[in-house]
Amino acid sequence: MKALFSGLALACGLMFSTHASVASAQETARAEAKNVVLVHGAWADGSSWSDVIPYLTAAGLNVISVQNPLTSLQDDAATAKRALALVNGPTVLAGHSYAGNVISEIGDDPKVSALVYVAARAPDAGEDFNALASRFPTMPVRAGIETHNGFSTIAKDAFLKFFANGVPAEKAQTLFAVQQPVATDLFAGKTTTAAWHTKPSWYAVSKDDQTTSPDLQRFLANRMHATTVELDSGHLSLVSHPKEIADLILEAAGIPSH
Known part of the structure; x- marks a missing residue:
């Protein structure tokens, strides 16, 4: 009987050791992330990450900021996939705003070690995200959206006051000048994958967001069981709070921030 108990104890010990080793291996894999692929949102371009990138490169990460065409979810996912194909090894995939759709769609790539959502959409596979968002307050920027020839932009007053709230005036003017029009049906695209499940x-979360409801952001973060921070920021936290966003990405990469 003593031998039986000893055998059981040994087996349990081996099982515990195996589980601990797996957990340790998972942590090590994430800690070994050497790349970051940054995906911008609607009415913006890759330069929206410009103030975050220096913190990431200073930490030794290889960084790519994609340039989405914003013509369809499929087109944007294909663009981000091409960027992901250029890097080797574990990679953090980060998306701002609409780009949460993109990173959810392609984040099941084996080289993606972690996902970072910045005031971002995070739909489930096949989910009607517009229907989900309608359960939360409509934000002021909506009234400033204008449509011309199948593409939408944000009118200047709404862009500066609501989309770029909290951003220094000169910087906000520059962001308005480079805003990228989006296809009017862009937000109707549904993801086929929700990588945040795995x-x-x-x-x-941007607590003073006038573009995407902060309560919607909290709902999404809670649903995906994400490690969450809340920032005293408008929608463009990657511009107004670049160090905090960089620190979150570094944490996801397993690299201590300074």
Whole structure:
């Protein structure tokens, strides 16, 4: 009987050791992330990450900021996939705003070690995200959206006051000048994958967001069981709070911030 108990104890010990080793291996894999692929949102371009990138490169990460065409979810996903194909090894995939759709769609790639959502959409596979968002307050920027020839932009007053709230005036003017029009049916695209179900996820909530409801952001972060931070920021936290966003990405990469 003593031998039986000893055998059981040994087996349990081996099982515990195996589980601990797996957990340790998962942590090590995430800690070994050497790349970051940054995906911008609607009415913006890759330069919206410009103030975050220096913090990431200073930490030794290889960084790519994609340039989405914003013509369809499929087109944007294909663009981000091409960027992801250029890097080797574990990679953090980060998306701002609409780009949460993109990183959810392609984040099941084996080289993606973690996902970071910045005031971002995070739909489930096949979910009607517009229907979900309608359960939360409509934000002021909506009234400033204008449509011309199948593409939409944000009128200047609404862009500066609501989309770029909290951003220094000169910087906000520059962002308005480079805003990229989006296809009017862009937000109707549905993801086929929700990578946050299987990949470790982080979420930065913008508490003073006038574009995407902060309560919607909190709902999404909670649903994906993300490691979450809340920032005293408008929608463009990657511009107004670049260090905090960089720190979150570094945490997802397993790299201590300074």
